Amino acid sequence: MADRPVTTRFAPSPTGYIHVGNLRTALFNYLIARKSGGSFILRLDDTDRERSKQEYADGIKQDLEWLGLEWDRVERQSDRLERYAEAADQLRAAGRFYECFESPTELDLKRKKQLNMGRPPVYDRASLGLSEDEKAKMRAEGREGYWRFQLDQSRIEWTDGILGDISIDAASVSDPVLIRADGQVLYTFASSVDDTDMGVTHIVRGADHVTNTATQIQIIESLGGTVPAFAHHSLLTGAGGEELSKRLGTLSLRDLRARGVAPEALLSLMARLGSSQPVELRMTLDELAEGFDLSQFGAAPTKFDAEDLFPLTRARNQQLPFAAVASQIAALGVPDALAEGFWKVASHNITTLDELGPWAELVLNGAEPLVAPEDEGFIAEAMALLPARPFTAATWGEWTGAVKAATGRKGKGLFMPLRKALTGMEHGPEMADLLPLLQVIRAK
Template identity: 50%
Template sequence: MTVAVRFAPSPTGLLHIGNLRAALTNWLFARKEGGTFLYRLDDTDEERSRPEYAEAIEEDLRWLGLTWDRFARESDRYGRYAEAVEALKKAGRLYPCYETAEELGLKRKALLAQHRPPLYDRAALKLTDADRARLEAEGRKPHWRFKLEHADIGWDDLIQGKKHFHGRDLSDPVLLREDGRPLYTLTSVVDDLDLDITHIIRGEDHVTNTAVQIQLFEALMAAEGRGAVPTFAHFPLIADSGGQGLSKRLGSLSLRSLREEEGIEPLALLSYMAALGTSDAIVARASHEELVAHFDLSHMGRGTPKFDPDELLRLNAQVLHALPFDAVRNRLAALGMAADEAFWLAVRPNLGKLTDARDWWEVTHDPVVPLVDDAGFLAKAAELLPPEPWGPETWGQWTEAVKAATGAKGKALFLPLRRALTARDHGPELKTLLPLVGRERALARLSGQTA
């Protein structure tokens, strides 16, 4: 059996890290098992689906390098869903219901007031042909529910272990709206059957859906004579650092925001999300291949993982510190820095985000207002500044000469020079930064001039 998994987002908003957990876990599982990864756009919610969100989802996946082997779009498959509906009707598993949303809401409230679960009472099954004709003559159009069998439903979940439900404890789900459009419960199962999905890996908020859908899988398999029920795995949902759940519209944790506003590197985000909530150490991985090599679904825990932005930023710095110049050349140019390898190697160890390089580009290429603590000390240092050309050894030679001439050492020697040359208290090693500043700028800044 060839493993086949899917990531099936709805284009109703920007992807956030909760969505990423589903996409990445499925992608890693497929690659580890030598299987296929399907990207399926679940876009039958026509009121809320937007083409710009569909474009954003694809952009996010490509940015992360989560390439797909197959693509499907639910809005292209309405005819197939209609066939499945007819098969279920013929098998006696779909029945028409005529309650309005308001009537169903009142039933729900009444049950909750009695401390009973808000299950549909199957009143529509008691309607006669005459009742249905009368309701339709009044202008009512039916929605269609799937009739669950009152039987045991169970499966061995790859993350949560044995799961058990009973059909009598579940509400018959609506599969078809009054306007004839199919709902997620139906379309997802039809797609998974048709596209030979072998494993469904998704959040634990779908556990009850799975119990319902297992019966729907079995009903369609019996009606159409093909297919197999997939294997299921349900992972815990991610919470924020305060323990609150994540919303699809929580912009601060959307993938677009993390990329464009927070400056997060794709491998940093993937490394963090691959290890979050598992027994694996959270470390920066150097490649997608390394991520796959270390992936094991059995390492995923059942506790609620908390997303820690500080941990992600730590990984982001680690990833940047390992990037070769060729990997960032074009990105630096896009940020207005015609940088060379010497500049990148000098500033790379001090970056938390790539955009931080701009700060050091300004130090080495733009006018800087020096911070002067002791003008006399800086004047003596300027006298001792060696002629160019400069290399990594220049800083050590120069500071040794200044130390011998002034008696300054340690912080008293190095900090005034750094503050004058860079207008900052901290930063890259000056043995690599000084040659980039150059002698002309250095002399001017040591003299207290903006240069």
Template identity: 50%
Template sequence: MSVAVRFAPSPTGLLHVGNIRLALVNWLFARSQGGDFLLRLDDTDLERSTTDYAVGIERDLRWLGLEWDRFARQSDRLDRYALAVEKLKSAGRLYACYETAEELSLKRKSLLGRGLPPIYDRAALRLNDEDRARLEAEGRIPHWRFLLEHESVEWDDLVRGPQHFHGRDLSDPVLIREDGRTLYTLSSVVDDIELGISHVIRGEDHVANTAVQVQLWRALEGQVPGFAHLPLLTDATGAGLSKRLGSIGISHLRDEQGLEPMAVNSLLAKLGTSDAIEARTSLADLAAEFEMSKIARGSPKFDPEELARLNARVLHATEFESVRERLETMGFLGVDATFWEAVRPNLTVLADVAEWWHVAREPIEPVVEDTEFAAAAAALLPAEPWDETTWGAWTGAVKTATGRKGKTLFMPLRLALTGRDHGPELKNLLPLIGRDRAEARLAGRVA
């Protein structure tokens, strides 16, 4: 069976780092196995699902480079779920229940108060036709539960190893609400069967759901897929993600922080694995390195500061052709590889290019504290053309003429030429500034 995986977000909100980690692992697994990646929008929650969220999910995945091979919407497949419901009813695996939410809550509280697991008592199975008619005459509308068989459910999880549940320890799940809406437990299985999903990769909070759904796969005569349940992200201290961190959306990382998609990918692909977290500039590199067996059982820690540091390393490894169009779109017309090579070691985010573009191409206010020294240095400026050897030759001549060396030689020149006490290596920046600007700045003029 060929490998096929799915990422199935609900368009009830924007993607955050926890969602993206699952999407990325699914994508990398598919690519590493020569399989395909399905994007399925689980949009049957009509009250909360919106077109804007759906569009946002697709935009965020594309920004990260996680293109999908196939696409589906659950709202387009309601007829398929209705057929599955009829099949389960015919097999005697769905039964009508009439308890209200309040009655079910009291039952759960009673069981928990006695130290028992909150498993549904199957009281609805003891109703006869007369009981059901009476309840419906009272205006009660049934919800429908799946009748679990009291049998063992086992699978070898690709992350957690051997898993074992018994049907008697699980509560019959509600598959159809009072309003007739099919719930995730059923619709997801129907989709996975009919769309040929070979592996379900999701968070470990779905492990118990899997035990239930395996019985559904069998009841619907579908091929049970392989499973991988990933530990959930925590914050940098090891605590569960707070609402603040858990809601860090991809749009926030992209639009507000200006981070690179490959920084996000590089971090999330390696979090919680045996691999070191290193900057990668392509998804192909991450896919070539991906192995499900590298994912550890411990909860990975998401640290925004680590992401920021990694973003800088990604930029430092990025070739000019990969950013040329983006730089031109940002207004840096005429940008070339020489400029990029000069400034990229000093970038934290791509927007930092603006500072060094300003220094190299636009008028700045120089900082000249020793006019006599600056004038002596200006007098020794060589004729153009300049290249990366010019800085060394010029400062050597200034050192000989003035006797200065080290910081007392280099810092005044940097302040005059750039107006800053830090920045790219001046052997690379000086040719971009050019002789006319350099001479004017050494004279203390805005240039």
């Protein structure tokens, strides 16, 4: 494998929008390719004609583009059905493919019987010895045949990039169904053919695929391919250890994006979550790739809390240059002359960029004064001392100095009532920076 260019792939099914668990797989494979100067393939596993939708395929691409995970080429498994048929013929000729006729009900009864007898529910290969006459009789009875791959019942071993040395007894695994009775090519087969044909060298995916990997190693070998380097990352759980589900919705990438999560925050967390390395904000994919190391990841289930994305998002937004948000600030109606100063103030007082709206409202239209009854006279006297426009960075200090001299107030008793009267808030940015931006002051 050393002389082959590094090639990785992300192979989602376009049957729904991708979520954080999918992203983890995509990102790991992307970073391996990026770090080595290799290729990253986006391969749409769309052989399920009923459930695969173009809107989901488009959504997957949009999510990856939002994150900056650029692919070198796109492949669709639905375009490769003839190739799968050729590979199936190759396996038949090699005696590794056999047709089966049991119904789902019959298979379920077999499994239950095996379990009741204390045996593993492994397919008994009853169809392997069927004669052509017996198969013809099955078809005449209306049974539809499906195809299984005949495993070599030896131990399947590999050194996993995360889990270490793995050894699985193929006799403990059912011969996998590769083509359904309706002709649909299943993932295990299509993926093995694709990985062989496309020269995939490294595959990172979830720990729930370990058994699939064992069978795919034999399928790839039977096709004459070179087995890729496999690694299986831990599965994500919720913050309380509960199983994550796509049905939760809020963990889809599009929903996280709608909540204002920054792409750099999401990538930075996913690139380190479950590893021995600390999570640190990285602003570029090159920085993430440079520090990425599969060997630092563990096998234990990994807790994911979406709330951890928001401190990272806040830190990212504080680092954004004004040019990156200039058009968004202009769209809020903030005058060009104030825009850069507005960003300086707002950037340190928001978590998501959606929160710029209320700050623009404050600057453009002022705030409802928050004045305690005992401060009403003080605020009236202070407002009378407010200098004429234009306000500058020095205005706040000059004004509060004059108010202090006139009223004798100082410290919190001076500054807090003035802040609340001007902004309607008890906390916020430095008033020396904010005051010059305020176009309307209602506390008069």
